Amino acid sequence: MHDIRAIREKPDAFDEGLRRRGLAPRAESLIALDEKRRAAILSLQTAQERRNAISKQIGVAMGRKDTVAAEDYRAEVAGLKATMPELEAAEREAGVALDAELAAIPNLPLADTPDGKDENDNVEIRRHGAPPDLGGMNKPREHFEIGEALGLMDFDVAAKLSGARFVVLKGALARLERALEQFMLDLHTTEHGYVEVSPPVLVRDAAMFGTAQLPKFEEDQFWAVSGELLRPLSDEEIALQDQLDAQTAVATRLSGVKSGRFGLIPTAEVPLTNLVRESIVDEKSLPLRFTAGTLSFRAEAGAAGRDTRGMIRQHQFRKVELVSITTPEQSRAEHERMTRCAEEVLKRLGLHFRTVALCAGDMGFAAQKTYDIEVWLPGQGRFREISSCSVCGDFQARRMNARSKGTDAKATRFVHTLNGSGVAVGRALIAVLETYQQPDGSVAVPDVLRPYMGGLTRIEAAR
Secondary structure (H helix, E strand, C coil): CCCHHHHHHCHHHHHHHHHHCCCCCCHHHHHHHHHHHHHHHHHHHHHHHHHHHHHHHHHHHHHCCCHHHHHHHHHHHHHHHHHHHHHHHHHHHHHHHHHHHHHCCCCCCCCCCCCCCCHHHCEEEEEECCCCCCCCCCCCCCHHHHHHHHCCEEHHHHHHHHCCCCCEECHHHHHHHHHHHHHHHHHHHHCCCCEECCCCCEEEHHHHHHCCCCCCCHHHCEEEECCCCCCCCCHHHHHHHHCCCHHHHHHHHHHCCCCCEEEECCCCHHHHHHHHCCEEEEHHHCCEEEEEEEEEECCCCCCCCCCCCCCCCCCEEEEEEEEEEECCCCHHHHHHHHHHHHHHHHHHCCCCEEEEECCHHHCCCCCCEEEEEEEEECCCCEEEEEEEEEECCCHHHHHHCEEEECCCCCCCEECEEEEEEEEEHHHHHHHHHHHCECCCCCEECCHHHHHHHCCCCEECCCC
């Protein structure tokens, strides 16, 4: 969420940031909406002040027994009270209109984010390792060919259960998925200083709004509504809802929610980042570092026809997430650190990968700067994203009203938030299968995973 005061102060800089995103200028129209909001606030305040002043005059007039003046004052107060609801509605509508526009605008890129329109303009930063020697195999197999030949990866049964973009893993592959997640969590908690969290995977609209899944990406989420909460809200509940904090109210109005709805998380970024929502954090405790291994759910609304075979793009998948909450001074260094933590996972697994800086036109909605880590998939013969690490500045914190306060500081300030995959478990499984495939159809288990696999060194066809 953007600060309208910052836009008023530096409209040209704001529009330049949008231009780098490939978007049209918006500062002038946003300032016009803000002027309308400020005028509505002034009208309401003027009416309230006049009402209060006249109310005092009633007592003065009665004290001098001037009933005519007292009645005139009462009439004016009554008239002002009658106009109050209209003025309050105008103020509320002007605020919602401005918030709606601000909430739909992506974060602005940092100065060192590369310029560009799409993935073709991303910049490679570094590369680790080399493509594996697969023992003279003429055509490395893709992960789904390997898994299906082993009899341990079943897309047909998954389709009967849930439809397309689901998979059933069995036996050693199910254990391999679990081993990967446990290995990642152990690495991040014991060596990288992250605190493991087991969060809910169902969250309210306000949490989705806080991390900017709402309102722009509503169609990409899976939504669950219980029978009890599906009923219309009562007048009392609506009144209570209007008393909620500004961020929650904005999220509710913008998403059009009139019933109790929960969203299945697209990533643990949502609950982990929202751990500090509507709070003031002692800056001595920062940075806060959280990690979680959870199921994640994505509708993939815009992915029709893409990666239709295999596990690359699933509706349900497992993912280990990294989230940091920092001061503004810490966030840039924390971004580099987080990226190195994610890279270490792939190094320990013996996988070939590269790290690229995304250009301004290819970044996610909430990001100021993003590094993507792309792992080499021999079966596809190309790099594919396995982790995305982003610094968001105070963009999400404003939506969550998450602040911090120093020991000697007189005022609070918004925290900075960062998130990254540490890493996507399903894609790590894909990379392991394709990198460690053997000519006889089996798959070698990377050394680092063998303790998690009960000492198993090779995955062979089910019998």
